[in-house]
Amino acid sequence: MKLAVCGLHLRGQVLNSQLTDLGATFIRECQSSAAYRLFAFTDSSGKTKPGMVRPFDNKGCASIAMEMWDLPTENFGAFVSLIPAPLGIGSVELHDGTYVHGFICEAWVMEAAERGDSRCKEITQYGGWLQFMQDRGK
Numbered sequence: 001m002k003l004a005v006c007g008l009h010l011r012g013q014v015l016n017s018q019l020t021d022l023g024a025t026f027i028r029e030c031q032s033s034a035a036y037r038l039f040a041f042t043d044s045s046g047k048t049k050p051g052m053v054r055p056f057d058n059k060g061c062a063s064i065a066m067e068m069w070d071l072p073t074e075n076f077g078a079f080v081s082l083i084p085a086p087l088g089i090g091s092v093e094l095h096d097g098t099y100v101h102g103f104i105c106e107a108w109v110m111e112a113a114e115r116g117d118s119r120c121k122e123i124t125q126y127g128g129w130l131q132f133m134q135d136r137g138k
Contacts, residue, residue: 001073004030004092004102006066007050007129018082022075027068033093034063040132041109042119050129051087051105063095065128066102
């Protein structure tokens with residue numbers, strides 16, 4: 001099954017092995033539709049992760065850099081079991097108007113960033129997780 005990823009599961013990132021260990025193969029780079037916002041949030045263990053949110057009003061949205069992977073259907077459950085809240089798998093619209101399964105994030109991360117919570121920061125302006133990390137010097 002096709003799966004779009006936008007953060008720590010990208011090639012070269014720390015969690016990419018969760019895909020490859022389950023037999024997933026890289027298909028191509030892609031972009032989400034311009035209907036998403038991207039956030040960096042710090043989880044309860046102190047790790048910074050990205051979260052892509054689709055707001056109802058499309059305010060401040062942009063196209064986000066992603067990768068398309070082919071994950072064997074029989075391994076989907078094992079993969080999903082590795083995903084902690086507030087992240088999950090849902091339907092993600094790509095730039096061409098098609099939908100695929102992909103990473104989404106609960107809206108509270110966006111709301112926390114808008115309130116100025118120091119654990120959540122909007123990074124939509126970077127256009128993707130790798131661009132944000134490159135700007136941070138990592």
